[in-house]
Amino acid sequence: MLIEAGHYALALALALSLAQAVMPFWAARIGDPVLRGVAVPAALASFVCIAFAFGALTYAHVTSDFSVQNVFENSHALKPLIYKISGVWGNHEGSMLLWVLILALFGAIVALARDAVPATLRANTLGVQAAITFVFLLFILITSNPFARLNPAPFEGRDLNPILQDPGLAIHPPLLYLGYVGFSISFAFAIAALIEGRIDAVWARAVRPWTLGAWCFLTVGIAMGSYWAYYELGWGGWWFWDPVENASLLPWLAGTALVHSTVVMEKRDALKVWTVLLAILTFSLSLLGTFLVRSGVLTSVHTFATDPTRGTFILGILILFIGGSLALYAWRAPTLRQGGLFAPISREGALVLNNLFLSAACATVLVGTLYPLVLESLTGEKISVGAPFFNLTFVPLVVPLLLLVPFGQSLAWKRGDLGAAVQRLLAAFAVAIAVALGLAAFTWGGPVAAPLGIGLGAYLVLGAAMEIAARAKGRSFGLSLRRAAGLPRSAWGTALAHAGVGLTVIGIAAQAWSVESLATVPRGGSLTAGPYTATLDGVVPRTGPNYTETVAQLTIRDRDRHAIGSLEPGRRFYSTRNMAVSEASLLTVGVSQVYASVGESLPDGSLGLRLYYKPLVLLIWIGAVVMALGGGLSLTDRRFRVGAPIARRARGAALPKAVPAE
Known part of the structure; x- marks a missing residue:
């Protein structure tokens, strides 16, 4: 019954989000403040319903209820508890439910933030947010029902993909979604303000914390995913320019530009049109990433296999929200005046240049990611765009941007x-x-x-x-x-x-100074990478909860032949999935690492060993x-804690209307 109740809760959330989407705009049309207030309880109720549905699915995974198809296809009774929980979002249906849960969570927070923004802007923002929630709930219920039953119920599940059975994948998707979906609030604020025709520094003050918070989560989410790929996939790299990796980088680049643009708008009441466009584009790129991961157009370790119906549905969502928002922007933007003026040599000027470099870098990654897909769809020809292209186009744009950063900090506002x-x-x-x-x-x-x-x-x-x-x-x-x-x-x-x-x-x-060594090493043999040498002491079998494992025991020595630690890379075999995966092992020395992974064990007892020396590699993720943390510290600044000035003067007062361009 709990599973059916969870399914019903999603249907109820669909109806609530429809009411939340329609009522504020209808109230604005007829001037009814009571009807406008429906958005707040509807947002809270919708979140409660979706949270209940997510809890029901989580309970089914934790209790190994294999009568639920989603649990059968992505779980196993012997799987550790942490992976039973992470298995909830380790598949298409569950990950989309998590996506909508975070979407509803942000909507509920906006509904509760009564002093943060004027009532009319909040209601319209909740209306836009509800429209997004409604469409994605419709998508889940029609094409991706996580509560589908199996009759008769299987005795055992198929287990989760072994590559996803890792603590990094328990953390990475929720953080990434908090970033992806967090930008929906910036998008909703932008669309609400365009509908109302009122955009000024108060709007920038209201939207900036949401943008900065989403950027912080997306930054950590991308870093976590990079580190997971680095140690879990056994190839020793931290970024491969995989199309799905690029799909997360695109909204991060646009979001970084948006964070800086809102600073200029808040301080100088300038760049209004550009800031609103960035808010629209950033969330549009988040939606594009969702499409690439779930449409089946990409083959990647990061993607979820889906049928064409789902891809078509998500493509329709993209057209609706991206096309609709850009059409609204094209209609409303000419009525907005840019605001304050500033000299080219000023902090504002530096931030504008920052935005140009970030936008160009984002466009470069977008073209390199989508061009092969477009070419294949039009001509059938398959090509790959990899690291050489991105290194030759992306890096030359980033280097001058980084040189500019300290200058932008040192220049004064308005005239530097x-x-x-x-x-x-x-x-x-x-x-x-x-x-x-x-x-x-x-x-x-x-x-x-x-x-x-x-x-x-x-x-x-x-x-x-x-x-x-x-x-x-x-x-x-x-x-x-x-x-x-x-x-x-x-x-x-x-x-x-x-x-x-x-x-x-x-x-x-x-x-650039990392060293890789690869050899077949007999028992007692050694392999050197950089200043460190690994000696194979032996190979031992082990048994895990739902796998068997062969582990190589390595002793790591420095140049002076002093033992500084040990590594235990291995290969795990998951019988349920009939799949073997490598498990790398890492030894941290300061902020550098010695990295080892192994291949198949040979009949004579020797072992294929890959050894890396990665100098200063941890600085990538520490940075x-x-x-x-810097973004989080900025979020605690006093001006974000006290709210927008207009909210302190008169709760619920409307924003001043933008002055039409002359």
């Missing part, structure tokens, strides 16, 4: 002094050049671009630190510390996020976490 900004950053630039030249001399004959990348990362970290130092500078060290402590949290958050970018750049650049 370029000479003063250069002087402030001279020390950071000099240290970065010294680092690059020193590394080039030390590694003479090695990669040329790697020292430059390390220098660029050091420049970003030092530039962020010097911005804080310049703003806190006082007559004495004690006064400087007090001023630094009194700086807005957004200033510290910005510096932290930019420093995180620098750490990631250093980690990426250092991979991403630091970026997200």
Whole structure:
């Protein structure tokens, strides 16, 4: 009965979301504030219904109820509890239910945030959000019902894909969805404001926390997915330019531009038209990512196999929301005036240039991802666009963008002094050049671009630190510390996020010095990669809850032959799925890693061994976490805690109407 109740709860949420979508706009048409207020309880009730449905499906997975087709196809009675839970979203139907649950959660939060935005804007935003929820609930109920029953019920399930039975995949999808779906709030705010014709700095203040929060979750989600692919797939790489990886990178690039654009709009009441367009495009790219993963047009370890009906339905959703929002934008945008003016040499100017580089980089990734698909659909010809294309097109756009970041921090609002900004950053630039030249001399004959990348990362970290130092500078060290402590949290958050970018750049650049060794090693034999040597001590069998495993026991020694640790890579065989997977093993030395994976064991007892030395590799993901922490710290800034000024003056007051362009 619980499963049927969960199915019924989804149908009830469908009806509630339809009412939530229609009532606010009808209320605006007839001027009925009571009818407008229906959006808030409807949003809360819809969330409760979807949360109940998700809980029912989770209960079915945890209790191994194989009469539910979704549980039968993605679970096993012997599977560990954490993977029974993560199996809920380790498939198409469950992942879409999680997607809608997060969508409804954000809608409920907006409904409860009574002081954050004016009542009319909140109601219209909830209406747009409900329209998205309604369409995706309809998609689930028609094509992807997670509560379908099997009769008779099988005795045992087919188990979850072994590659997905990993703690990283228990965390990665929810974080990624919080980012993807979080941008739906920015989208809903943009569409609501276009419908109302009222966009100003108060709107930017209201939408920026949602954008920044979604960006933080998406940053950590992408980093978690990258780290999972790095250690789980056994190939030692952290980014492959896989089309599904690109599908998550696209909204991140557009979202990064949106975060910076809302700053300009909030501070200077400028870039209104551009900011609204970015809000629409960012969520549109999130929807595109959803289509690529679930339509069956891509073959990837990240995708869910689906039938053509689902792909057609999602394509219809894309056309509805992307086409409809862009049509509304084209109709309304000419009526909006840009607002405040600023000189080209200013912080606003630097942020505009930042947006241009990010948009161009995003377009490059989009073209490289979609071109093979479009070409195949039109001509039947299959081509692949891989790392060489993206490295030659994406990197030249990102490097000048990164060089610009510290300058943007150092320039004043409205009109900046370029000479003063250069002087402030001279020390950071000099240290970065010294680092690059020193590394080039030390590694003479090695990669040329790697020292430059390390220098660029050091420049970003030092530039962020010097911005804080310049703003806190006082007559004495004690006064400087007090001023630094009194700086807005957004200033510290910005510096932290930019420093995180620098750490990631250093980690990426250092991979040019990574070393890979591959050999068949007999028992007692050794293999060397960089400064470390792995000795094969033996091979032992093990039995897990739902798999058998062959584990290689390796001792890792440094150049002085001192043992510094051990590794235990292996190969697991899942009998239910009749599938074998490699399990890499990693030894962390500082922020570097020794990485080992194994192949099949040979009859003579020897083993195929792949050994990597990855210098500074952890900085890639540490930098991403630091970026997200910087964004999170900015979210605690006072101006976000107190809400928009208009909300403090008169709760529920409407935003001032935009002045038509002359």
